[in-house]
Amino acid sequence: MADVDLGSDDGKKGPGVKKAKKLSTRVxxxxxxxxxxxxxxxxxxxSTLSQPASLHLTMPDDRTDTPDDANQAKASxxxxxxxxxxxxxxxxxxxxxxxxxxxxxxxxxxxxxxxxRKKQSTPADDFVVVIMPGDNSVYSDVVAxxxxxxxxxxxxxxxxxxxxxxxxxLASKEH
Amino acid sequence: xxxxxxxxxxxxxxMTAMCDVAFLLLSFFILATKLKPQESVTIATPSSVSKQxxxxxxxxxxxxxxxxxxxxxxxxxxxxxxxxxxxxKLANVNLSPDEVDxxxxxxxIAVPFAQLKQQAAMNDKEIGDKLPGIDVQDxxxxxxxxxxRAANDAYFGTKMNLLIKGDNVAKYPQxxxxxxALKANELFQFQLVTNPEAVPTGTLLWESENERKK
Numbered sequence: 583m584a585d586v587d588l589g590s591d592d593g594k595k596g597p598g599v600k601k602a603k604k605l606s607t608r609v610x611x612x613x614x615x616x617x618x619x620x621x622x623x624x625x626x627x628x629s630t631l632s633q634p635a636s637l638h639l640t641m642p643d644d645r646t647d648t649p650d651d652a653n654q655a656k657a658s659x660x661x662x663x664x665x666x667x668x669x670x671x672x673x674x675x676x677x678x679x680x681x682x683x684x685x686x687x688x689x690x691x692x693x694x695x696x697x698x699r700k701k702q703s704t705p706a707d708d709f710v711v712v713i714m715p716g717d718n719s720v721y722s723d724v725v726a727x728x729x730x731x732x733x734x735x736x737x738x739x740x741x742x743x744x745x746x747x748x749x750x751x752l753a754s755k756e757h
Numbered sequence: 758x759x760x761x762x763x764x765x766x767x768x769x770x771x772m773t774a775m776c777d778v779a780f781l782l783l784s785f786f787i788l789a790t791k792l793k794p795q796e797s798v799t800i801a802t803p804s805s806v807s808k809q810x811x812x813x814x815x816x817x818x819x820x821x822x823x824x825x826x827x828x829x830x831x832x833x834x835x836x837x838x839x840x841x842x843x844x845x846k847l848a849n850v851n852l853s854p855d856e857v858d859x860x861x862x863x864x865x866i867a868v869p870f871a872q873l874k875q876q877a878a879m880n881d882k883e884i885g886d887k888l889p890g891i892d893v894q895d896x897x898x899x900x901x902x903x904x905x906r907a908a909n910d911a912y913f914g915t916k917m918n919l920l921i922k923g924d925n926v927a928k929y930p931q932x933x934x935x936x937x938a939l940k941a942n943e944l945f946q947f948q949l950v951t952n953p954e955a956v957p958t959g960t961l962l963w964e965s966e967n968e969r970k971k
Contacts (some may be wrong), residue, residue, distance in 0.1 A: 583958075589917060601967055608769075608786055610775045611772035611773055611775070612772050614772070614776050615775050615776045615779050617842040618776060618779030618780050618783055619779050619783075621783050622779060622782050622801070624784045624785060625783065625786035625787055625790050628790065631844075631954045633810055634802065634810075634950050634951065634952060634953075635805065635808060635810060635950075636807060636809055636810070636811040636812070636920065636948035636949060636951065637805045637809075637948060637949040637950065637951050638807070638809065638946070638948055638949055639946075639947055639948065639949055640946050641936060641939070641940055641945045641946075642944055642945070647781065648803070652820045659930060665929070665954060673915060694960065695956045698961065706860075715929040715933075715939070716929070717928070717929065717930050718928070718929075719928070719929045720926050720927060720928055720929065721803065721821065721923040721924060721925065721926070721927040721928070721932050722803040722926065723929075723953060724932065725803040725805060725923070725949060726803065729805040729806055729807075729837060729951075730804070732806055732807065732962060733806055733956065733957065733960045733963075734961050734962070735961045735964045737961055741934060741936070747947035757818050
């Protein structure tokens with residue numbers, strides 16, 4: 583297969599000279615190469631290309647009701663991010679409002695700039711991000727927000743269960 | 758005009774080198790490959806910038822599939838057996854030693870306690886997405902707590918790598934119940950399985966990484 587047959591170049595010998603049959607000792611390796619690459623492709627595709635990474639998450643022990651002063655953040659330094667249906671993101675700064683007047687709508691793409699803005703405008707000791715995923719949010723959104731904490735180097739953040747007031751406001755704002 | 762006759766040569770390509778290369782690469786990949794383990798539940802994990810590799814030893818994995826069903830698997834057979842025995846006792850399920858053995862051999866726990874006996878009778882191929890998953894409806898019916906308590910007892914004094922492997926589209930409430938179950942067992946450190954992704958340029962993490970390189 584690898585050789586191209588251009589016809590034999592014998593026959594130039596004079597008459598009567600018996601040509602000795604030359605047997606080629608060359609082994610055609612093409613099928614062997616084919617086989618090699620076939621198996622190679624199989625192993626390349628079936629191997630685990632990238633080992634999955636893992637995101638460390640440490641939850642606070644919140645079962646005891648003793649308020650720890652060191653963990654009590656100033657409300658003014660808090661940024662609360664709420665996750666709703668269809669990847670919608672809402673946030674508010676400071677104290678929660680019962681009517682949702684301070685709520686602003688954002689998106690997964692824009693929330694990073696909000697986090698950075700809040701981080702830079704608050705003293706480092708007061709800054710804390712509270713993540714409240716709503717019942718309609720999906721797991722990937724939660725991981726994406728936790729990832730944003732890493733991306734924006736937020737040291738203090740908490741994954742908190744949404745309360746009833748916020749749940750109602752979130753439900754009214756979700757489309 | 759005597760044109761010099763072009764010598765007729767057979768243009769042969771020597772395949773030996775090519776063959777060598779192919780088999781060299783082949784042997785490399787054969788030796789370096791870890792075959793993908795057959796997964797009975799398909800889960801597409803989200804991506805994160807985390808560079809830390811997921812551990813591969815002492816695994817205790819809680820999987821949440823796209824429909825929000827929760828599955829539980831423990832890597833080490835010995836610990837798994839102890840855990841199943843313990844959990845069955847806690848949940849008042851009577852399992853024969855034979856049934857415990859069968860459950861230990863299966864890849865994961867995929868049913869509520871009430872159906873544990875049925876799962877023990879299944880063969881490994883039947884275990885997968887079609888089973889109802891562990892019951893984690895709300896904090897009153899959270900069987901994950903019992904399982905984790907049993908796992909915690911089985912791993913007492915030894916290291917346990919807790920992994921949560923959730924699917925992109927799994928809803929949050931199931932994840933919350935899983936976290937609640939972990940918290941209830943004083944397991945505050947766990948890891949979420951993600952696909953590695955590049956750090957977006959211009960962000961604070963990106964800047965700090967660049968500074969470190971300099």
